[in-house]
Amino acid sequence: MNAHRRQLVSLAHPVYLSLLASVASGIINTVWVSRLGGAAVAAVAVATNTENVLLGFALVFASGTTVLIAHARGARDPGALRAAVRGGWALCGLVTPLVVAGGLLLREPLARLVLGGGGSAALHLATAYFAISLPGMTVFFAQQLVDGILKGAGDTRTPMRLALLANGLILLCDPLLIHLYGVQGAAVSTVLCRCVALVAGLRVLGRGALLRAAGQARPAEPVPAALRRTLTTGLPMSADFTVRQAGALVLVAIVARLGVPAVAGYAIAYKVMYVATMAFYAVRQAAAIHTAHTRGTGKDARRDIGREAMLVSGALGLSAAVLFAATAPWIMAAFGAGPEVAHQGVLFLRCVGPYLLLMACFIALGGVFEGSGGAPALLGVTLLGTAVQLPLAHALSGLGLPGVCLALALAMAVQCGAVAVLLRRAGRQEAEVSFARVA
16 A cells, blocks of 8 residues: 555544544434423534534634644654644634633524524523533533644544543433433533543643653744744634535525425435545545645655545545445435435435545545645635535526536536646646756
């Protein structure tokens, strides 16, 4: 196996399991809360979806710190590594109180906006859940930063173990705390179990030889400068995530024009697709870390890493497309979908294959850009793709879900083409710089 491919697979598979574990916590909560009735389920659904949106804020410092630590590790510069860690914690300390305070002040309007209407049982329960879960975002954000530091140092296995620890504890604590405190018990369970994982993660950080050595080095720059560097590095990645989330919400509104069965079938099929898309994002994170490590040594291996990342992610995308097409009826039956909903879901899963394959390649290449400081250019490509995707989906929605799938595939093809052009241009610029140095 190619050395770059071996490293990508080694880094990616723990990340994938970690991402699956993160999704599992929301599923676990929903399963236990469902015994309390529909209003309770709606409240928890609002809270978990809100957490997904707030993750975009955490990516500013978590992803920025990962890339900066990976650069410092590759360059074997303990001073830069210590500065990156300090900058990450400083930015986390700045962002977290703003998010928590703003969320607490707006928790009722936020719940009302998502649920609609006022005075309902679901609105009351969602507001009560937020009163606990939003302060608990302090723990969630800190855990994201700990994971980012470990990943930047090349350790993707510990974040996986921490995610499994937190969600294993949630599985044990949910029944008792939900029985005692209802919906609020689910929030208490999640926060307490994440606290245990955070303490374990901090202990691992304290024992790490690389970070201990960096702690004894003189920081390469003061905290304010390190904070700005982390913000500059992480902001495009956070914005990219936010744009994608917003585009996904608008796409749901477009699909809603096709009727309730289409929306329901699309929603189920899209959740099933997470099993594949999280694998693509795991390869993306691995590519970002590996690219940053090699860039720190002064070598430019972007083209080789990009090719291997595309091969790995593309193989996963092709496998998922074939699997979904073959098993779509059984998948929809497993979710208990009625005939009309099942028909729409099967139709979507059987038409979405080209989009999945193109998405796999684009997401994987995105990691190379993030790891080499090209995240702003990648954000531009994402904006372009969203600007193409939504009007196309609106125009082609008359063909039903197959038309939506076609719009997704065409927009992703545009993004793949734009990334290929950017990568080729970057390769030419690197070659010109190398030639100038030789001359």
